[in-house]
Amino acid sequence: MRTPHAVLIATLAAGAHLLVAQEGALTLPKTVEAGKAFSIQSTGSGKATLYIVSLGQVLKRDMQLGESISFPAGSIYSAGHYVTVLARESSPTESGSLDVVPAAQPADLTFLARPSRLPVGLHSGITGAAYVFDAYHNLINTPASVSFELSSPAGATQKRTVETKNGAAWIEMDSTAQQGMDKFVARVGDVSSMRIVGQVPGDPCTLKMSAHPSGQQVQLQTEPVRDCSGNPVPDGTIVTFTETYEGAQSTVDVPLKRGIAEVKMPARPGARISVASGVVLGNEIRWEK
């Protein structure tokens, strides 16, 4: 036999917020924190089946009306909107709903960082985005502070903290002045995720060559080629030597080896010899010997 009014719901869990009692055999919590224990007390008598249905989790329980039904910790873990149905043998079904909210404690972090390799000294060249999840892979949509830290092997560190919005936070950072493998870390609470960002020298900053006689030829050699932060430009970078003589031009492309480019060209009195790499133009020599 069914009692005339709904009775109080019994909640075991601190995370469950009560819905105002309404007429029916069940009073449901309005919200439940993912993973927390809770229980529902029913009224009436007879057998019934309880369905708790969402797009992330489905439960079906046989129950005896008039008794409480307990959901131990970990029973409902997928955050979302749940439809509840109480199907009774001798009465119409009763429908309701409850919301399962993510646990408050971050337990996982998805960290997207780009690029994996870039030149030094680039303003806002590195970006990171982070999504914060609880232990059940629910996106935590209440604001959380995510700290982003970019540190170079030399010890230079950039650190900034960003509040999540709808579970997401993002950052832009400058690449550091020194080449090397930097650590890019996103951290929320005790959870962190690291990416490695390779910082390579930029384009040559200045180019200077010297010339020396070498038999019938002239020996041309650059000084060690560096970027504007003083990092040696990688070997293999092409340096172009151009000799102009009586209106004719001859060009030689030479890769850097151990930071230096060198080549021999015909020694012609009055020839003009220039050096360049990419968009950087070096000094010019007039060969008089």
Add this chain to the structure above:
Amino acid sequence: MVRPLLILCAVVAASSGVGTAQADVRVEPVHLQGPRVLQEQTQAAIIRDYLQGWQTMGAAFDQNRVDLLDRDFVGTARDKMAEAVQQQSAAGIHTRYQDKSHHLQIVFYSPEGLSIQLIDNVEYSVQVLDRDKVETTQQVRARYVVVLTPTEVRWRVRVFQAQPE
């Protein structure tokens, strides 16, 4: 300047591969956090793929077929839905989801372009059937937080989570 709301029923019509009623779709002007610009073509593709996801999801939950999810869902969203479908199947029930209206706003496009987040204030009906006996039909209004990621040929839903309004 704020552009007027777009009514994108056409997108739904194009996206719906099954003979179901079409949902009304409103798309809010884009107010993105983040430096990346969202091209109109990308926005249209995201909305199209997301709405197709609702059709796919409806079929998967109605037929208790996990495999149907693979085209439009990936990662956490796919895993959770697959688990729910398996739980339905084990319990001898199935569910019919029918979206009625979507009110969409794209809120975040991650700087590297690998994820996009939208909020969908959606109205849908859900019918719970136990061995083909309809136990309930409910009209639901919910706020969904959705994260999509680009895959080979389409955007797929990676996070799909309702939160209290």
